[in-house]
Amino acid sequence: MQRQIYERLAEALATPDGLRTFRLLQAAGVIEKTLTPALSQGERGKNISIWEQQGEVWVRPDPLPLGDHYATRKVLAKKEAELPLRIAFFGESVAAGYLYAPHITPAQVLEEQLLAAMGEGSFEVIDLARTNETLPSLAATVRASLQIQPDMLVLFVGNNWNLLETPEVSPYAPSVPARQRYAQALREGIAGPIRLAEEELRRVAEGTFELIALIARTVKIPVIVVVPEVNLADWETRQPVLRLPGDGVARWHALYREAVELTDPEALLRTAQAMQALDHGTCPTTWRLLGMARSVIGDREGERQAYLAEVDSARYATLGFLSAPQATTQARELLRELSSRHGFTLVDLRGILNPDRRHFLDYCHLTLQGIRVAMAAVAAEALRLSGMTESEEDEDWRKLLEWLPRLSLSPEAEATALLGAAVHSAHRLLTTHRPKQQILEGWCEEALDLSPEIEKAMRDLLEARTAPVPAVLTAAQQRNLSSPVRLLLQHGWRWDHLDADLLLAMTAAVARSGYGPPLQLPTTPKGDDLELWDPLERFYPEVMDLEDLPRRGTYRSPWPVSSFCLVADGTRNVELELTARVPEGQGEVEAEVNGVRVGVFPVGERWTKGTLRVPAVALRAGLNRLTLRWPDPPPVEGDPFRPVIERLDLGLEADLHPVFGEVFSLVRTPR
Numbered sequence: 001m002q003r004q005i006y007e008r009l010a011e012a013l014a015t016p017d018g019l020r021t022f023r024l025l026q027a028a029g030v031i032e033k034t035l036t037p038a039l040s041q042g043e044r045g046k047n048i049s050i051w052e053q054q055g056e057v058w059v060r061p062d063p064l065p066l067g068d069h070y071a072t073r074k075v076l077a078k079k080e081a082e083l084p085l086r087i088a089f090f091g092e093s094v095a096a097g098y099l100y101a102p103h104i105t106p107a108q109v110l111e112e113q114l115l116a117a118m119g120e121g122s123f124e125v126i127d128l129a130r131t132n133e134t135l136p137s138l139a140a141t142v143r144a145s146l147q148i149q150p151d152m153l154v155l156f157v158g159n160n161w162n163l164l165e166t167p168e169v170s171p172y173a174p175s176v177p178a179r180q181r182y183a184q185a186l187r188e189g190i191a192g193p194i195r196l197a198e199e200e201l202r203r204v205a206e207g208t209f210e211l212i213a214l215i216a217r218t219v220k221i222p223v224i225v226v227v228p229e230v231n232l233a234d235w236e237t238r239q240p241v242l243r244l245p246g247d248g249v250a251r252w253h254a255l256y257r258e259a260v261e262l263t264d265p266e267a268l269l270r271t272a273q274a275m276q277a278l279d280h281g282t283c284p285t286t287w288r289l290l291g292m293a294r295s296v297i298g299d300r301e302g303e304r305q306a307y308l309a310e311v312d313s314a315r316y317a318t319l320g321f322l323s324a325p326q327a328t329t330q331a332r333e334l335l336r337e338l339s340s341r342h343g344f345t346l347v348d349l350r351g352i353l354n355p356d357r358r359h360f361l362d363y364c365h366l367t368l369q370g371i372r373v374a375m376a377a378v379a380a381e382a383l384r385l386s387g388m389t390e391s392e393e394d395e396d397w398r399k400l401l402e403w404l405p406r407l408s409l410s411p412e413a414e415a416t417a418l419l420g421a422a423v424h425s426a427h428r429l430l431t432t433h434r435p436k437q438q439i440l441e442g443w444c445e446e447a448l449d450l451s452p453e454i455e456k457a458m459r460d461l462l463e464a465r466t467a468p469v470p471a472v473l474t475a476a477q478q479r480n481l482s483s484p485v486r487l488l489l490q491h492g493w494r495w496d497h498l499d500a501d502l503l504l505a506m507t508a509a510v511a512r513s514g515y516g517p518p519l520q521l522p523t524t525p526k527g528d529d530l531e532l533w534d535p536l537e538r539f540y541p542e543v544m545d546l547e548d549l550p551r552r553g554t555y556r557s558p559w560p561v562s563s564f565c566l567v568a569d570g571t572r573n574v575e576l577e578l579t580a581r582v583p584e585g586q587g588e589v590e591a592e593v594n595g596v597r598v599g600v601f602p603v604g605e606r607w608t609k610g611t612l613r614v615p616a617v618a619l620r621a622g623l624n625r626l627t628l629r630w631p632d633p634p635p636v637e638g639d640p641f642r643p644v645i646e647r648l649d650l651g652l653e654a655d656l657h658p659v660f661g662e663v664f665s666l667v668r669t670p671r
Contacts (some may be wrong), residue, residue, distance in 0.1 A: 007254055008283070010152045012192075018031035018139045021091075021381045022318040032348065036402070041111075046144050046147065047144065047200065047293055048076060048128070048141065048145055048147060048148065049070065049128055049130065049141045049144065049494045050070050050267065051075075051076050055241050056077070056078065057075050057076065057077045058075065058076040058077075058147075058148070058169045059075055060072070060073065060074050060076075063497060064489050065481055066489040066493060066494055067102075067488035067489045067490065068489065069093070069096065069130045069131030069132060069490070070096075070105065070130050071096065071101070071102075071105065071128065071129065071130075072101075072102040072129060073126070075623060076126065076148050078147070078148055079136050079148065079149040080129075082520050083121055083122060084121050084122055084123050084150065085123050085124075085125040085151045085386055085388075086123075086124055086125075086126060086148070086149065086150045086151050086152070086163075087123065087124070087125045087126065087150065087151065087152045087153070087154055087363060087382060088126050088128055088142075088148070088150035088152070088153050088154070089106070089107040089110065089125050089126060089127050089128060089129060089146045089154045089156070089341050090128050090133075090138055090141060090142060090145075090153065090154065090155050090156065090157070091106075091129040091133060091154075091156030091157050091226070091366075091506075092127055092129065092130075092131065092132070092133040092156070092157055092158075092159050092160045092325070093108075093130075093131040093132070093133075093159070093160075093325070093365060093490075094159055094228060094364055094366060095107070095129035095133075095154065095156035095157075095226075096127075096129040096131050096366055097129075097371070098131060098365045098490050099361060099365060099417045099420040099421060099424065099490055099491060100135050100368065100371070100409070100413070100417045101490065103409055103410070103413040103417075104368065104371065104407060104409055104413075105127055105129075106129075106133055106156065106366075106371050106374065106375050107125045107503055108125070108127070109130065109371050109372060109375045109407065109569060110125050110154075110375040110379055110550055111123060111124060111125035112383070112405070113375055113376060113379040113400070113404050114379050114383070114498075115471065116404055116405060117379065117383060117389075117404075118383070118386075118388055118389075119249040119399065122388065123382070123386075123473075125154075125544040126145070126150065128141055128145060128150065128344070129156065132160065132164065133157065133356060134160065134165060134472040134550060135157075135161075135204050135205060135207075135208040136166050136204070136208065137166060138155070138208060138584045138637065139207075139212060141213045142155075142211075142294065143211070143215060146215065146219060148528070149352065150221060150222055151221055151326070152164060152222050152223075152224065152382060152385060152386075153216065153221060153222070153224070154223075154224045154226065154378060154382070155212070155223065155224070155225050155226065155230070155344075156226040156378075157225075157226075157228075157335075158227060158228045158327040158331040158332065158334075158335050159228050159230070159325045159326055159327050159331075159364045160203055160325045160327050160635050161205070161322075161327070161330075161331040161334075162311075162314065162315060162316060162323075162325065162326060162327075163316050163323065164325070164330065164488055165200070165201050165204055165205075166197040166200045166201055166316055166317065167184060167198050167316070168181075169181075169185075169193060169197040169200055169316065169317045170182065170316060170317060170319075170642065171648060171653060171654045171655065171656055172540075172541045172549065172653050173653075174549055176651035179648045179651055179653065179654075180307070180648060180649060180651065180657055181196070182196070182317075182648055183644075183645045183648035183649045185640055186644065186645050186648070187645060190242060190282055190318060190641070190656075193317040193318065194315060194318065195500065196317070197315060197316065197317040198330055201331075201334070202334060205334050205338060206338065206457075207249070209338040209339075209342060210340075210342075213341075213342035213343075213344075214340075216344075216411035218343075221311070221383045223339075223342070223344040223345065224334055224343060224344065224345045224346075224347060224378060224381050224382065224385070225338075225339040225344045225345070225346055225347070226347045226349065226374070226377075226378060227327070227332050227336065227346065227347065227348040227349060227350065228327040228331075228349055228364060229327070229334045229350050229353040229355055229359075230311060230326040230355060230360075230363065231325055231326075231351070231355055231356060231357070231360035231362065231363055231364065232304065232307040232308065232311070232356070232363050232561075233307070233355055233356035233357070234356050234357045234360065234423050234439075235324070235326075235362060235429065236288050236310075236429065236430070236432045236433070236434070237285075237288065237289075237310055237311070237314045237323055237324070237430070237432075237433045238284070238285050238288070238321070238430040238431060238432045238574040239283055239284045239285055239313075239314060239319065239320050239321055239323070239430075240283075240320040240321065240397070240558040240559050241253070241279050241282075241283045241285070241657070242282055242283070242318065242320075242640075242656050242657055243640035243644070243657065243658055244278055244279070244636070245636055245638070245639070245640050245642055246635050246636060246637075247632075247635040247636075248278050248636075248640075249632075249633055249636075249649060249658050250632035250633065250635075252279060252283075253560050253632075255271050255274050255278075256275065256289075256499045258271055259271045259272060259289050259433075260417040260432075260433050264297035265292075265293045265297045266297070268289065268292065268293040268296075269293035269294070269297070271289070272286055272289035272290040272293055273290070275289070275567050276290065276661075279311065280314050280560060281309065282313060283313065284310040284314045284319065284323075285314045287306045287309045287310035288306070288307070288310050288432040288433070289308065289432060290302075290306040290431070291303045291304075291306030291307045292432075293652060294306060295558050300575045304590060305608055306327065307355075310330045311326045311327075311328055311329075312330070314326070315328075317606075318656060319540050320540070320558045320657040321430055321536055321537065321538075321540055321543075321558070322428070322536055322540035322543045322544065323540075324362070324363040324364070324428045324429075325363065325364055326363050327364070328532055331346075332350070336348070336574070340652075345381050345385060347377050347378050347381055348556075349374055349377065352373060352374065352377050352397070353366075353373060353374060354641060355558065355631070358370075360375065361417070361418075361421040362421055362425055362428065362429070363419075363428065363429075365424075368409060368414065369407075371407070372401070372406070372407050373406070374398045374403065375398075376404060377397040379397070379404075380395050380396060380397035380400055381395075382482060383395055388548045390617065402550075410484075411450045411453075412449040412451045412453050412454070412484040414450050414451075415447040415448070415450040415451035415453070415454040416447075416454065416457065416485045416486065416487065416491070418446050418447040418454075419444065419447045419454055419457060419458065419461075419485075419487070419491070420452065420488075420490065420491030420492065422443035422444050422447070422489065422502060422505065422506075423461070423487075423491050423492035423493075423499070423502060424490075424491070424492055425439060425440060425443065426440055426492070426499045426501055426502040426505075427495065427497065427499075427535070427536070428496075428536070428655070429536075430534070430536055430537065432627045436501045436534075437501045437504050438505075438509075438558065440502055440505035441502055441508050441509050442510035443505075444505050444506050444508075445509045445512065445513070446459070447509075448509055448510070449513075451485065452513075452515045453483075453484055453485050454485050455467045455482060455510055455515045455516055456479075456485065457480060457483060457485040457486075457487055458506045458509075458510060458519065458596045459476075459516075459519060460476040460477070460479055460480040460483070460487075460667075461476070461480075461487065461493070461502075461506070462503055462506060462507075462519055462520075462521075463475075464475035464476040464477055464480075465491070465496075465497070465498055465499055465502075465503060466498070466503075466521075466526070467524040467526075468526045468527070469636070470494070470496050471494060471496055472491065472494060477493070480493070489534075497531070497535045498513045498526075498531045498565055498604060500534075500623050500625070501533070501534065503519075503521060503623065504521075504623060506519060507519040507521060510512065512541055513546070513581045521621075521622035522567055522622065523567065523568065523569040523570070523621050523622060524567065524569070524664050525567035525668070526567075528667045528668055528669065529665065529666065529667055530565060530566060530626065530666045530667070530668060531564065532562075532563070532564055532565070533563035533564055533565050533625055533626075534563065537557070537559060537562065537563070538555060538556065538557065538558070539545070539558055539655065539657075541557055541653075542555075542556070542627055542658075548634050549653070551567050553664075554662050554663060554664050555662065555663040556659050556661075556662045556663075557630060557659065557660045557661050557662070557663075558655070558657040558659060559657065559660065559661065560629065560630050560660050561627055561628070561630070561631070562627070562628045562630070562660075562661065562663070563625055563626065563628075564625075564626045564627075564628070564666060565623055565624070565625070565626070565670060566593065566619070566623075566624040566625070566626040567622070567623060567624070567668075568615075568616075568619040568620075568622075568668075569621055569622055569670075570616065570619050570620050570621035570622075571616055571621075571639070572616055572670045572671060573613055573614065573615050573616050573670070573671040574613070574614045574616075574619065574668050574669070574670055574671065575611060575612070575613050575614075575668070575669045575670075575671050576591070576611065576612045576613075576614060576626070576666065576667070576668055577609065577610070577611050577665070577666070577667045577668075577669070578601045578609070578610050578611075578612070578628075578663065578665070578666050579608070579663070579664040579665045579666075580601065580603050580607070580608065580610075580628075580661055580662060580663045580664065580666075581603060581604060581605060581606060581607050581608060581661070581662050581664075582603050582604065582605065582630065582631060582660070582661050582662075583605070583633060583634075583658070583659055583660075584605055584633070584634045585604070585605060585631075585634055586602075586603070586604045586605075587602075587603055587604075587630075587631030588600040588601065588602055588603065588631065589601040589602075589628050589629065589630055589631070589661065590627060590628070590629040591612055591626065591627070591629075592616070592626070592627040593614055593618050593619065593624055593625070593627075594619075594620070594624055594625055595624055595625075595627075596606060597614065598614050598615075598618055599612045599613075599614075601628075601659065603631075607664060613671065628661070628663075630660035630661040631660075633658045633659075
């Protein structure tokens, strides 16, 4: 059977349309990774994603203790009868059920809804979604899935496209030719790299969908494409402004400092518009402030458009801080266009899901109700395409939703997902206006309301974060592995950031809940070097620690304020020693502890060492926020991107954003 399928694919490629498809796949770089081996070898068997072929079945490797990014189904097998109709379900982390998997996933919910509508034995859904899915690997998995004879394909993709599909369109790309292409595009201004990334994404998306369409036509099965919605209301994307001519950067940040203190929405609107006059709409931060102002004055459509523009302007090609996966306008339009071109059925979640916390855990991952509603819309189309329904009412997702069963999940599993949302937000959220700790407290409180058991996971998490060894070596991890509220890879357990905002949020939530004794924040640091308060507040390649880029030995700030976590017992003075520099000239770095100015460090263009004594009266027992305020960068003469282009032309990485200051070391010593 499998050989016949590939022979039919080869025949399809021999037609005029097929030759065009083949050339497009080659141009998109998809053909080499997905189709060539099958067509050249008449492949009878091949692994399906991580499911390894063992005779007539495909077996999943056992997950590691912290889990992995794939569905947990152990064995895949070929179909043996016409029913149940088999749906192969593909997609990214949203489709994989992040942060509820393996307890509940969209594929499981879709199958339950279809069985509720048509009865036992009518449908089955094979979950082949995975976290961090990319278009080439999606195409490969779709092709390999032919071996288990699906009757229908569901593709739930698009959120990852803004970050994962154009990695070479970046000033930090490791490839010298890629950097030089970026430099050439940047000669057009910042619109050049943006256009280059859009063209690259279109090329890869077109090639992938051409291949999937060829497969679907050859084996005569329908395809459903799900267009994602994103969290517009409750997820913020703060980014530093790009290099600007003259003193534009200093003026932009002065306006930002003014904006976050304003309570008058009209004044906020004017200030945000002044910021946008400087950044020309390229900075997500400005769009968030504009949306907030329009929200308060009651301009709902203006608010929505501003938040959409915020998502669209957080492009990989222009990132400063690490951003989050969200479906941009380009991704959504590509999905609609390519689905129409190939005759795929479209389920557009915009207008179906609420773009806020009712249906979203974070930037794009769905709540239980979000999963239920989204899958009801997919189920309605699957029922229509199956031809098994008797009335149009059975194909209306709103009608289905009225009687479909509610999702059932243990309080412990749901609480774990909500705590995971807090951890995940701690790692990926940079707020523009609201204190992040308040957002994290909300998730922690909801988790505690669902299950007091989650308080034990919070204690384990605090212990792991503050231990002087990696989290995986702590006794807390061993306890949590056997707990009913086990935190997995998807919940951010394995990271070793201090996560100061999260620790404070958990402490406050537990104190209000009354479950158990108060959480005890550390009063002794892991070491003498201070950790960043928020690890995300640095250039994104330095957060990701990319294997093909050398790791920096210093911290560089693309923002005029840098915050560190000063752990103290609150009874002794602390001496700080800072070794730092600023890009040009001389100046002073102002130091604040918990919002109170405690002194200054002199800095210059060369490395400068300075000391400062923080009196015990300024410190509290536990976590103290030490803030460094860098001097404004000097004005720029001429094209602000000229030095960037010159470095990229030489094959060197370069920064699109100004560097306010650089820290070699920041050490504390009790006195």
